[in-house]
Amino acid sequence: MTHLTTSGSTATPPVQPPRRRAKKYNTREAVAGYLFISPWIVGFLIFTVGAMVFSLTVSFSHYNLVTGTMAPAGIDNYARLFDDPKVMLSLRNTLFYAVMAVPLEIVVALLLALLLHRAGRRSAGIFRTLFYLPKMTPAVATAAVFLLLLNGNSGAINKGLAVFGIQGPQWLVDPAWVKPSIVLMTLWTVSGTMVIFLAALNNVPRELYEVSSLDGAGPARQFFNITLPMISSAVFFNLLVLTIAALQMFDQAYLLFWRDQSSTSPESSLFYAVYLFQQAFRQFDFGFAAAMSWLMFVIVMAITVFQLKFGNRFVYYEGGDR
Template identity: 40%
Template sequence: MTTGTTRAERPAAAPAVAPPAGTGRRGRGRRSDTTAGYLFLSPWLVGVMLLTAGPMVASLYLSFTDYNLFQAPEWVGLDNYVAMFSDERYLQSVGVTLVYVLLSTPLKLAAALGVALLLNSTRRGQSLYRAAFYAPSLIGASVSIAIVWRAMFSEDAVVDRVLSAVGIETGGWIANPDFATLVLVSLAVWQFGAPMVIFLAGLKQIPKELTEAAVMDGAGVWRRFRSITLPMLSPVIFFNLILEMIAAFQVFTSAYVVSSGSGVGGPAGSTSFYTIYLFQRAFKDFDMGYASAMAWVLVLAVGLITLLLFRTSRSWVHYGGDR
């Protein structure tokens, strides 16, 4: 007599569950869509690797070398970075750039916000006014407009004659170390069209009910601007501040062209911006290692300032979901 179970008494094996119809096809479809997506992205990915990431890695390596384009790079460690602290022209370029950033960025944003407030109200020819104020930004920091600016502020030019007519003698703004930087600041402020359009878009998002309620409570124009417009517009102000600050640190074309008549860097180095001195060290002195180190210091400085602005923005930037 056997004690084991017979084949008939054993439980039947669970039948295999077939996958839902179409599952395999959907999986293959997702893979093909992913492949197609990467194929469409491939030109951008190749461009990033060859034109952005690759040169950045190469410049980081060169910043630790002594390299003059004609000989193989020689590793020098941190010598390029240490040499900056004893380079008077480098320190001067840092000071000139900081003055330019601190003047041009807030003035440009103030002009953009002021014009945006004027254009926010409904009036005849509104589209024409908006296009006219935005037009200078379409030109950008081009060589042609910088040449025009240099001609306007040169000695015995239009601006000099107008000021002389009212008794103000400058002898030409570009040739004067006290005014050369202000010429470039005025050029930056004149091109306020891009932040103006962004401010206009932000003003359109402010609920009219808030302004109407404030008017009924007797709030004046300044009180409405300070208590409603600025807090509601603070994210847009912060966005424009970051963009314009980064652009101001990178100023090159306008400064190079405007100051070329009095020597690159302007009189007494008054327009020797960071990027101009970097250009001189790289393509005139052929000190590519030092120039690469300067570029990375600029990247780190702008990154730290941006991080600081983000940290401090928590106290004055108010988003719609804040409580």
């Protein structure tokens, strides 16, 4: 059947592509893609989903890893969460640390990224490598260094403060300074966040700064009206990731305070993940430890949903959709 044009002449109907062949190729590509990612899928199902299901089962039982016995416990383990004072203590310490550490990590990482962004290409590559080296340092080595730096009597930090006439605190002994000492150790590895900010800064169009300069905008106004809105998605992403990491903080507190079982550590250094580790691998109370892990899972999910619901309103998207 022919189609008439406006001039009365006939036009050839468009040729339809072979759908069967295209569908065959799409199916073949999909199968090949799933085959390539099948090791990850198997690992995710076994070591993540399977482990979560098993831990949920263990949380409703009295499970002993040494004897391999499992007896039903009902909700006893979850009831113990509200009876054990150390659970609430460790949870308060963790939340207080997260409120203190996350904003500082974002600010320090953003400042470092701005410095690297303003530097020349050659020097930026060198400093970017130097700034990222602490991220590659093993946590045990970092903890050993900070044990020396934070020593209240002979530490380098207190000696540096003494030069300006400031008497440094007992970082690792005074309960009021325990969390700030852990925050300082956390800031040592802030370069991973810095790299994300640097990538976001490199994607900000230069034309925006040129036009704002012609309108008389200074550096401060350019930062708050151009830079910060344009990298708000990176800020929001780092806020989510750093909050989740802070709530699961374990390495710094354990290596600084709880590595030696015979030592008496201040209660302000008892974080949630550390207490969970003690219950699981020192007391061998895996049922209670599993219940603790699921409580933290619920808390992390609640905080993440809250951030996604309210924080997403302040994120700028180029398409205009939020």
